[in-house]
Amino acid sequence: IFDSRLFTDYIREIEVDYTTARHFMLRNGRTYMVGAISRLNVNHEMLCEEAMELLNGHEIEFPCYSPFGNIVAQVLEIIHFTVQSISLIDEILDMYPFKSSVEVTPREGIGLSVTEAPRGLLLHTYELDSNGRVQSVNIITPTAQNLENLEADVKAYIEYLIAKGDIENLKHRIEMLTRAYDPCMSCSARFAKAR
Template sequence: MKNLYLPITVDHIARVEGKGGVEIVIGDDGVKEVKLNIIEGPRFFEAITVGKKLEEALAIYPRICSFCSAAHKLTALEAAEKAIGFTPREEIQALREVLYIGDMIESHALHLYLLVLPDYLGYSSPLKMVDEYKNEIKTALTLKNVGTWIMDVLGSRAIHQENAILGGFGKLPGKETFEKMKEELKKILPLTEQTFELFAKLEQYKEVEGEITHLAVKPRNDVYGIYGDYIKASDGNEFPSEEYKEHIKEFVVEHSFAKHSHYRGKPFMVGAISRVVNNHKLLYGKAKELYESYRDLLRATNPFANNLAQALELVYFTERAIDLIDDALAKWPIKARDEVEIRDGFGVSTTEAPRGILVYALKVENGRVSYADIITPTAFNLAMMEEHVRMMAEKHYNDNPERLKLLAEMVVRAYDPCISCSVHVVKLL
């Protein structure tokens, strides 16, 4: 039969944050159309902070997402401090990085073990894995709990952190708490290495192999990390964070409440694999050893390598947090906060959230936010993600529809999307 168009639809992609679906339209001679339908309603988290006092806005931004609230808080905080012309002391920046790493550990552990691993083991839910894979679930929760505890201690709560404030922290825990934090991180280091070895064994589907342009923040101080003032692309280009709109273009697509993004007119990728591709020379310690041994699996050409890159980062950021705490203990006692003067200005911060580049641009006038623009990793990734779902569909459109649905969802889950974060509207019309 000619011109028969058969839609294969996943109304709700399971085991991702937020509401999104996949629609694959198949004709008699192949795939006709692929859409990632982002059905999460428009969110006005930028617009609702315009006109609010800067401190009030900074309390709102981490509530954008419970998965990566520390990332939102700390990126917004840096953008605000840049806007008012304030630079925190090095030790404050280091302890904020430890707080951010808590978010990274928690998020990567949950994604890898509870969202990705069930697909490879043949389960629809991590809850169904408990009887046969108790050790893996225990590892996931142990890693997650350490990350959560770090955020609770330094951020005052596990989500929607309030303790990171303009000028530093509201308060800092005692020296003995940091010593305990260091010991807890040392305890989980073997678990992070086991995690990497486990995920190195999982298949990276060749159906989606192809050239990918990767963007990542260029880390400060020549150390693989989270903060930076430039964005670096795998094509060799780099540009100041303040110029993000000149190089990355957001645009509306009909089938999504979230915009898509292009770099130099094409889709691109951000995330753990993008960080590894662009910044692997800055790795050190056990993570560097693992990278050198498994670099063929940490490929720039396959989105499934993002899972292994997250596992590598679990090793790296655990080691990095230990080193940062050691440095802080050597400088003890540390003053929690310096006084700041809120002046008019404009600031842009680009950091590496668990899922990739997070951009905050804030303008401050008369102590209030007069402009805000926030672009999240998933908003950057959606166009590339949709292209990879298409590539998978083109190889498997003749398969059992349930098999195709699973493979399409696995592609999406490899990106670790945070769909709720991706839907943003700067202006209320």
């Protein structure tokens, strides 16, 4: 966990020669995964009662480092946020009508946001000129952050299956692993073609 303004101190973009897709690693050279499984590895004890009941009846335990666990983590989050949304809707409706009291004056500067999106951590930086016009944008998507880890997992999974002599339906199993990462559709198609 680190101050979001320092994200470039912790992650770096790397170039790979076989694709134009952006890839990222930690500065210490390790790959990483963002998304539902990463969030629940840190906060699974904060799940609502209904999601906890499902978790307790399932084989998965947190922390979980298998990308296949990401699908279960997504289901747990859907249940949790559906339950949470019901109580939040009433609170939000009680605030209406409301008016924004924030006045905006264009000026030069850099804005950074690090937020959790459904697929994982989303980083974006915007640089504005003195008229408030956007001069540059850098968006680092969850899928881009996961690609290097996905490729490492695919390699390790293939080696594991070959060592076991269990290569039946190998392509299907690798496709399942890729889908467990929940990449965006264009990235999923690009990954399948690259292999």
